Amino acid sequence: KKKLLIATGGGDCPGLNAVIRGIYKRAKKTKEWEVYGSMEAFNGVWFEPFRIIKLNRSKVAGIHVRGGTILKTTNKADPLHYPVKDDKGNIVFEDRTKELAEMIKRHGFDAVISIGGDGSQKISKALFDHGVPIVGVPKTIDNDLEATDMTFGFQTAVQIATDSFDKLVTTAESHHRVMIMEVMGRDAGWIAIHTAIAGGAEICLIPEIPYQIEKLVERIESRYEKGRGFVNIVIAEGARPLGGAVTASKGEEGSRHIKLGGVAFELSHQLKAAGVKAEIRETILGHVQRGGIPTAFDRVLASLLGVKSFEMVLQGEFGKMASFKNNEFVAVPLEEATKGNKTINPESFIVKGAKGLGISFGD
Numbered sequence: 001k002k003k004l005l006i007a008t009g010g011g012d013c014p015g016l017n018a019v020i021r022g023i024y025k026r027a028k029k030t031k032e033w034e035v036y037g038s039m040e041a042f043n044g045v046w047f048e049p050f051r052i053i054k055l056n057r058s059k060v061a062g063i064h065v066r067g068g069t070i071l072k073t074t075n076k077a078d079p080l081h082y083p084v085k086d087d088k089g090n091i092v093f094e095d096r097t098k099e100l101a102e103m104i105k106r107h108g109f110d111a112v113i114s115i116g117g118d119g120s121q122k123i124s125k126a127l128f129d130h131g132v133p134i135v136g137v138p139k140t141i142d143n144d145l146e147a148t149d150m151t152f153g154f155q156t157a158v159q160i161a162t163d164s165f166d167k168l169v170t171t172a173e174s175h176h177r178v179m180i181m182e183v184m185g186r187d188a189g190w191i192a193i194h195t196a197i198a199g200g201a202e203i204c205l206i207p208e209i210p211y212q213i214e215k216l217v218e219r220i221e222s223r224y225e226k227g228r229g230f231v232n233i234v235i236a237e238g239a240r241p242l243g244g245a246v247t248a249s250k251g252e253e254g255s256r257h258i259k260l261g262g263v264a265f266e267l268s269h270q271l272k273a274a275g276v277k278a279e280i281r282e283t284i285l286g287h288v289q290r291g292g293i294p295t296a297f298d299r300v301l302a303s304l305l306g307v308k309s310f311e312m313v314l315q316g317e318f319g320k321m322a323s324f325k326n327n328e329f330v331a332v333p334l335e336e337a338t339k340g341n342k343t344i345n346p347e348s349f350i351v352k353g354a355k356g357l358g359i360s361f362g363d
């Protein structure tokens with residue numbers, strides 16, 4: 001029988017298990033393929049003791065309903081930026097994708113499906129260039145991947161953020177408070193803008209539109225003057241004031257990952273310093289946005305991407321990523337998928353539409 005390897009890389013995301021199940025189910029129908037999983041991204045096939053599991057019916061039964069990934073995942077040990085110490089003891093990053101490609105071949109896999117975000121797709125591209133027959137599946141709650149209209153996990157994150165927003169509204173109005181809710185999204189404001197529209201926020205701050213604090217103060221004061229004495233703000237973790245830098249703290253040692261977060265508190269200080277008298281409270285949603293049960297839409301999207309990616313394997317469409325585009329499931333070249341991050345165009349209708357609903361971006 002032929003051997004297929006699946007790996008899930010980068011941050012976890014609701015829907016990953018639905019992809020794994022989708023691949024397994026479609027592969028089983030051929031009766032010619034065995035499906036294996038590498039634990040913790042490609043670490044399972046790369047480092048000894050190897051951790052490769054053979055998937056079977058009982059391992060995948062019902063997993064489409066569960067968040068996370070049965071194959072586990074990691075942000076570390078990125079083969080494109082493998083951390084090593086130089087002569088002076090400083091950490092530098094090396095490209096080790098050739099070494100990983102050789103390991104995958106040595107294990108005897110006939111094809112690989114790698115499920116991941118921007119970083120994972122770049123790794124897939126490099127492995128393909130080193131001769132690995134690989135197909136990518138896009139994944140991220142941030143929805144910031146090029147070459148696909150929507151990523152699974154995004155809808156679930158927006159639903160969780162909206163549910164939290166709704167809860168903050170009732171407490172904001174009871175106390176006449178300004179509530180700041182910080183959501184994830186890295187350098188893109190997709191989760192923030194969708195949540196602000198769904199929840200009916202007064203203010204939405206996103207990385208793509210630097211905000212001016214005076215504009216926010218004006219908006220807040222006018223709400224209080226009009227007797228609508230509460231304000232709900234959604235701020236994306238990558239948002240920043242005009243002329244201000246993103247205040248990101250460094251990742252753990254040996255990781256290139258930059259941690260964002262905490263901008264809710266910065267905004268709170270800025271508003272107080274600019275004279276806002278109302279009480280302000282901050283909520284950072286954090287990883288709850290990535291947890292729990294995927295929404296029905298995300299389960300459907302993820303399951304179909306699983307099936308599509310395996311059909312790409314059958315057709316030998318390697319070096320490509322399964323993608324959801326214009327309501328169709330298609331194969332796109334990995335070059336297209338890795339050429340940059342998809343952020344919000346400030347001139348696009350989603351921003352104009354949000355402004356039409358009375359949401360201020362502080363611009």
Ligand code: F6P
Pocket residue numbers: 011075117140141142184185186237257260290
């Ligand atoms: O890319 C998904 C994401 O959840 C981002 O929205 C966030 O900035 C980051 O990952 C958090 O990463 P970690 O799980 O490593 O803290």
